[in-house]
Amino acid sequence: MNGETKPGQVREITSPANPAIKEIRALALKKNRDAGKRFLAEGLKLVTDALEGGWPVHALIYGKRMAGEAHVQAIAAKARARGADIFEVNDKVLAAIARRDNPQMVLGVFGQRWMPLASIRPEGNEVWVALDRVRDPGNLGTILRTADCVGAKGVILVGETTDPYSIEAVRATMGSIFNVQLARATVPAFLAWRKESRGLLVGTHLEGAVDYREPDYSGQPVLLLMGNEQQGLPAELAASCDRLCLIPMDGKADSLNLAVATGVMLFEIRRSVLKLSTDLRR
Ligand SMILES: C[S@@+](CC[C@H](N)C(=O)[O-])C[C@H]1O[C@@H](n2cnc3c(N)ncnc32)[C@H](O)[C@@H]1O
Numbered sequence: 001m002n003g004e005t006k007p008g009q010v011r012e013i014t015s016p017a018n019p020a021i022k023e024i025r026a027l028a029l030k031k032n033r034d035a036g037k038r039f040l041a042e043g044l045k046l047v048t049d050a051l052e053g054g055w056p057v058h059a060l061i062y063g064k065r066m067a068g069e070a071h072v073q074a075i076a077a078k079a080r081a082r083g084a085d086i087f088e089v090n091d092k093v094l095a096a097i098a099r100r101d102n103p104q105m106v107l108g109v110f111g112q113r114w115m116p117l118a119s120i121r122p123e124g125n126e127v128w129v130a131l132d133r134v135r136d137p138g139n140l141g142t143i144l145r146t147a148d149c150v151g152a153k154g155v156i157l158v159g160e161t162t163d164p165y166s167i168e169a170v171r172a173t174m175g176s177i178f179n180v181q182l183a184r185a186t187v188p189a190f191l192a193w194r195k196e197s198r199g200l201l202v203g204t205h206l207e208g209a210v211d212y213r214e215p216d217y218s219g220q221p222v223l224l225l226m227g228n229e230q231q232g233l234p235a236e237l238a239a240s241c242d243r244l245c246l247i248p249m250d251g252k253a254d255s256l257n258l259a260v261a262t263g264v265m266l267f268e269i270r271r272s273v274l275k276l277s278t279d280l281r282r
Pocket of ligand 1: 204205208225226227228229230231232233245246247248249255256257258261
């Protein structure tokens with residue numbers, strides 16, 4: 001992190017204007033997250049999950065009020081052993097980093113992880129989700145959390161999407177950001193990769209011809225493709241799907257929310273696969 005700090009040291013900081021804290025606060029901007037390939041995770045659970053998952057850790061920040069807590073010291077020791085800077089800070093600094101009142105008492109700066117698309121080779125009963133130009137960080141975080149809940153392997157972000165490593169998206173994942181693999185691709189790269197990959201590509205569309213409960217999703221990898229919140233799937237992506245499914249709706253709403261539709265699809269796929277597999281949790 002900051003030049004004044006040697007990795008592993010514990011530093012007490014009382015001002016949000018401290019250069020090391022300013023550097024952490026700068027992670028609120030995507031360009032800074034991209035430049036350093038870093039992001040901020042808030043809360044003891046997320047920080048613990050990240051450390052247990054072996055994620056690269058650059059800094060651990062905790063509230064001075066919690067300094068005497070054994071679990072905070074344990075986590076700080078773990079992060080310190082991995083070379084992270086350790087910052088003991090007051091409430092004002094915590095609120096400035098989290099950009100809200102009542103911030104979490106423990107925060108961590110971690111390294112981003114991206115899988116190269118070419119290294120993804122779906123096999124067996126694996127489920128992958130692909131999202132076309134997802135815009136809303138809350139939707140993306142919720143989808144990552146839902147993908148984790150059904151044991152999906154990962155999420156591929158297609159085209160210009162919101163950043164899964166933004167603070168809002170990470171918050172919405174409730175820790176699942178550390179359990180689900182992430183990749184990104186342009187539309188042409190995604191379509192080229194798809195041609196080389198095994199499995200069923202299932203798109204969802206308001207004009208889908210197939211009821212989402214009809215296909216047998218078992219016995220092969222499934223790649224679920226979801227459309228953009230405003231525009232739905234573009235023709236080029238829709239045309240690449242083996243099946244284009246509709247979730248039938250009553251009522252007057254035009255469509256389901258993207259994250260809700262993804263959840264409905266993922267649980268139906270899981271239900272279909274469970275008929276044959278006992279590997280998954282019931
Ligand atoms: C909010 S909807 C998009 C609505 C958009 N106005 C459209 O015309 O497609 C976002 C995505 O959720 C999925 N979706 C929402 N409701 C659906 C439904 N009833 N059946 C199938 N997919 C649905 C589709 O992938 C859709 O692209």
